[in-house]
Amino acid sequence: MNLEFGSEYDDFTKEVEKFCKEFSGATITKDDKKFEMHDALSGNASNSSGKSVGRSEWQKILIEKGFFARSIPKEYGGFGGEPDIIKSRIIAGAFAKYKVPNAMGGQGIDMLVPTLLEWGTEEQKQQYIESTLLGKTIWCQGYSEPNAGSDLASLQTKGELVDGNWVINGQKIWTSTAQFSQMMFCLVRTEPQASKHAGISFILIPMDTPGIEIRPLVDMTLKAGFNEVFFDNVTVPEENIVGKRGEGWSVANSVLGHERGSLANPNATLNRLNTLINLMKEETIDGRRLIDVASYRDRLLQIQGKVLAVQANSLRLLSAKINPGQNVKLGGMIQKLVGTELRHELEGLAIDIMGELGTLYEDDPNVRGGGSWQFTYMYFLGLIIGGGTNQIQKNIISERGLGMPREPKVQVEV
Amino acid sequence: MYFGLSEEQESIQDFVKKFLDDNATVDEIRKIANGEGEEIENNIFEGILNLGINTLLVPEEHRGLGAGLLHAVAVAQSLGSGIGPIPFVGSYVMAPIAINLGGSEDQKKNYLPKIADNAIRFGVGMSEFVGAREDAGIEFSKNKLNGRSLFVLDAEKSDFLILSDKSGGLFVIDSNAKGVVMNKLTTVDKTRTFHEILLKNVDAEILEKTLDNNEIAKKVIDAGRIILSADTLGASEAMVEKAVTYSKERKQFNRTIGSFQAVKHMCAEMAADLEPCYSLVWQAAHSYDTEEISSSRLLACQSKSHISEVAKMISKKATEVHGGMGFTDLLGLHYWFKRIGLNRQILGAPEIVREEAAELQGFNQ
Numbered sequence: 001m002n003l004e005f006g007s008e009y010d011d012f013t014k015e016v017e018k019f020c021k022e023f024s025g026a027t028i029t030k031d032d033k034k035f036e037m038h039d040a041l042s043g044n045a046s047n048s049s050g051k052s053v054g055r056s057e058w059q060k061i062l063i064e065k066g067f068f069a070r071s072i073p074k075e076y077g078g079f080g081g082e083p084d085i086i087k088s089r090i091i092a093g094a095f096a097k098y099k100v101p102n103a104m105g106g107q108g109i110d111m112l113v114p115t116l117l118e119w120g121t122e123e124q125k126q127q128y129i130e131s132t133l134l135g136k137t138i139w140c141q142g143y144s145e146p147n148a149g150s151d152l153a154s155l156q157t158k159g160e161l162v163d164g165n166w167v168i169n170g171q172k173i174w175t176s177t178a179q180f181s182q183m184m185f186c187l188v189r190t191e192p193q194a195s196k197h198a199g200i201s202f203i204l205i206p207m208d209t210p211g212i213e214i215r216p217l218v219d220m221t222l223k224a225g226f227n228e229v230f231f232d233n234v235t236v237p238e239e240n241i242v243g244k245r246g247e248g249w250s251v252a253n254s255v256l257g258h259e260r261g262s263l264a265n266p267n268a269t270l271n272r273l274n275t276l277i278n279l280m281k282e283e284t285i286d287g288r289r290l291i292d293v294a295s296y297r298d299r300l301l302q303i304q305g306k307v308l309a310v311q312a313n314s315l316r317l318l319s320a321k322i323n324p325g326q327n328v329k330l331g332g333m334i335q336k337l338v339g340t341e342l343r344h345e346l347e348g349l350a351i352d353i354m355g356e357l358g359t360l361y362e363d364d365p366n367v368r369g370g371g372s373w374q375f376t377y378m379y380f381l382g383l384i385i386g387g388g389t390n391q392i393q394k395n396i397i398s399e400r401g402l403g404m405p406r407e408p409k410v411q412v413e414v
Numbered sequence: 415m416y417f418g419l420s421e422e423q424e425s426i427q428d429f430v431k432k433f434l435d436d437n438a439t440v441d442e443i444r445k446i447a448n449g450e451g452e453e454i455e456n457n458i459f460e461g462i463l464n465l466g467i468n469t470l471l472v473p474e475e476h477r478g479l480g481a482g483l484l485h486a487v488a489v490a491q492s493l494g495s496g497i498g499p500i501p502f503v504g505s506y507v508m509a510p511i512a513i514n515l516g517g518s519e520d521q522k523k524n525y526l527p528k529i530a531d532n533a534i535r536f537g538v539g540m541s542e543f544v545g546a547r548e549d550a551g552i553e554f555s556k557n558k559l560n561g562r563s564l565f566v567l568d569a570e571k572s573d574f575l576i577l578s579d580k581s582g583g584l585f586v587i588d589s590n591a592k593g594v595v596m597n598k599l600t601t602v603d604k605t606r607t608f609h610e611i612l613l614k615n616v617d618a619e620i621l622e623k624t625l626d627n628n629e630i631a632k633k634v635i636d637a638g639r640i641i642l643s644a645d646t647l648g649a650s651e652a653m654v655e656k657a658v659t660y661s662k663e664r665k666q667f668n669r670t671i672g673s674f675q676a677v678k679h680m681c682a683e684m685a686a687d688l689e690p691c692y693s694l695v696w697q698a699a700h701s702y703d704t705e706e707i708s709s710s711r712l713l714a715c716q717s718k719s720h721i722s723e724v725a726k727m728i729s730k731k732a733t734e735v736h737g738g739m740g741f742t743d744l745l746g747l748h749y750w751f752k753r754i755g756l757n758r759q760i761l762g763a764p765e766i767v768r769e770e771a772a773e774l775q776g777f778n779q
Binding site: 003004027055259308310316318322330337338398404405407 | 676
C-alpha cells in the first residue's frame, strides 16, 4: 500500500494549486438557468465568493492549462496531453480543495466526445468536438423510449434511408436538456429485419430540424428538465451516422459504462456530506444545534461510514487504473448501485434533521440550501431508476459478478 | 501509488486461508465448539503459529518481523473467513503493540522477544477502557491490582495478561499469579474464548509510558478495532460465498434457486455493500501504519462500525438464502453468524464507536 503519487508529480501539483488559488471560489456566470440546480448534484458550492467567468471562457482557460479535455488531441480542440490518471486526480483534488468550479460536464462532453473519438469520421470529429468542449454545442441523448427503458435494445424509433437522407419517425423520452440543445445523438432502428441488438444505428440530429417537437416532461422535482421528443419525418443527411448501419448498440455501449460510474461521483458525495455537517452545526431545535442531538448525530455518523467506504473504494479503483492487472473484483460494478442509494440517503437525512423546514422548496424565503436538499433527494431517486435501474444493476452484479444463473426465458404466448 | 495488499501480504493471507480450509472444516469446528476438540484446536494453533503470526507485530530488534498492521489485517481476514479457532487479536496484535508503545526498554526486552519466539503468550483485557458494564474495572495501587475485568481476549492458557484500567493505564500480570481468578464466559461464539478476570491483590507492573497517558491505550484499541473489522470482513466474505454457492446448487420448482431474482438480489446487495469495506479496512490499517493519527482513529472507528452494520445484514441474508438449512447445525453457517455477532460488540459496538468518532471530529459539544 502506497498512497503517494511520487515526487515527479510535485511540480505539476504546484502548478495546479497556483491556478486554483487564483480562481478559488470563482463563479461561472449563468447564461440561463439550466445549470443552477445542477451545482448541488455535482457537489459544486453554490454561494461562492470569487472571480466571475463566462462558461465558454472558463472552458477555454481550463483547456489551455490542460485541466480539462487533457488527453483530447489538439486538432480537435483539446489540450493534447498524454492520458495520465494521476494528473487527473491531482486536478480534481485541488479543484475540490480550493472550491474552484469544475469544467462543464453534460452528455455532449461526457458521452458524445469519447464516442466520436472512438467511432467518428474525421469530418465528424472536426465538426463537433471543439464546439462541444467549449460549451457552444450542447447535446442531448436520445436513447430511452416509452417502451424501451430497462430493455433499451427494444427501441422502436424508426430510421429509413431515402435518397441519401435518414428519415426518422418515433418518440424519445427522458431527454434532459433537449430544450437547450443544438444537437441530439440518437439510437434509431434502421435494420428492422435484423435481430434486436443488430438493428440499431447511432445518428446525430440537429435539434432545429423540421419535424422535431419537444414537450417538457414534468418530473417530481419539477426542475430536472426532462423532455419527450417526437420525430415526424425528421430528415438528416446520411453521413450523420456514427459507425456503420446496425453498429449503434456497440457505439452507444462503448461509453455507457462511463456514465454509470459518473452518476455517483464519490467526491461530490463527500462535498455534500461536508455541507450536511455544516448545516447540522448551523440549524437548531429548541436552541440546540442539530448536531448535538444524539439520534441525528448517529445517523450522520452512519452515513459518514458509508461515504468513507465508497471513497476508499474509489482509491482502489484509481489504483487499478494506474497498476494494470490489479484485481478489484466487484469494485467497479457496484458503484452505480451503492453510490446512488447512498446519495439519496444522505440528502434524505438533511431533510429529516430539518423536520418541517426540510419540506420547504423552490422559492420559499425560508428554504435552506436553495432547495437543493429536496431537489437532490428526489433527483437521486430518479438516478436510482435511471442509467440502468438499481434492480438491473443487481442482476448485473449477481450474474456477471457472482456468476449466478440468468432467469429462465419465459415462453411468449402468441 | 498502489492501493491494496502487497504480494507478501496476499501470500500469508492465502497460506492462512488454505491451512484453515484444510484443517478447520465445519466438522472440526463443531467438535471444538462442543468441547471435544482440544487436540484439533492445538494442532490448528500450532499450524498457524508455524506461519509466524506471533512475530508479525514484534519489531525486528526484538526478533520479530516488524510488519505493519495491514499485514495483520491480511491474516485476520483469513482467520475470519475460516473462523480460525485461535487467539490472535489480543495475543498477537494488541499485546505486542501495547508493550512496544507503552513499555520501557527493559519491559520491551523482557517480553517482546519471547512473544516472537513463542515462549509466552498474552491475553488482553481493555473492555472497561472502552465502556464499563456492571461497574467492572480494575484499580492499581502499590504495585497491586484489584478488581474485575470483563471480556478479556485470548486469556485461556495465556502466560500473562495486559489489563487496562478505566483511564487507560496498562498493567501486566502473570495469568497464574496468586489472587487471579479466571472465569470462562459462555458466549454465542465458540470459536474463540472470552474471560471474566477477578483480581485480589495481584502483583502487577505498569507499562511505564502508560502512566497518566491514555494515548497508548487508544492506539491499542484502534489496532484491535481494525483487526476485528478485518476478521468480520473475512467472515462476511465467507458467508456471501457460501450463499452464492448454495444458491447455484439447491433446486426448487425445477430451478436452481440462484436463478430467482429474489435470491439473486439478496446476493447482489450483500456483495455490493461488502466490496467497499475491503478498501475501508485496508485504508484504516495503512493510515495506522503511516501514523496519520487524526485520520487513522476516525477510520478505525468507522471501519469497526460500518463493517459491523454491513456484516449484520450479510449474516442475516446469507442465512436466509440457505433457507431452513441455514438455521441448522448441519451446515454450521451459524458459526460465522455468531463470530460476526461477537466482533460487533467487542471493543465498542457501533453506536459507541460512532459516538467516539463524533467526538474526534468535535461534533458534540
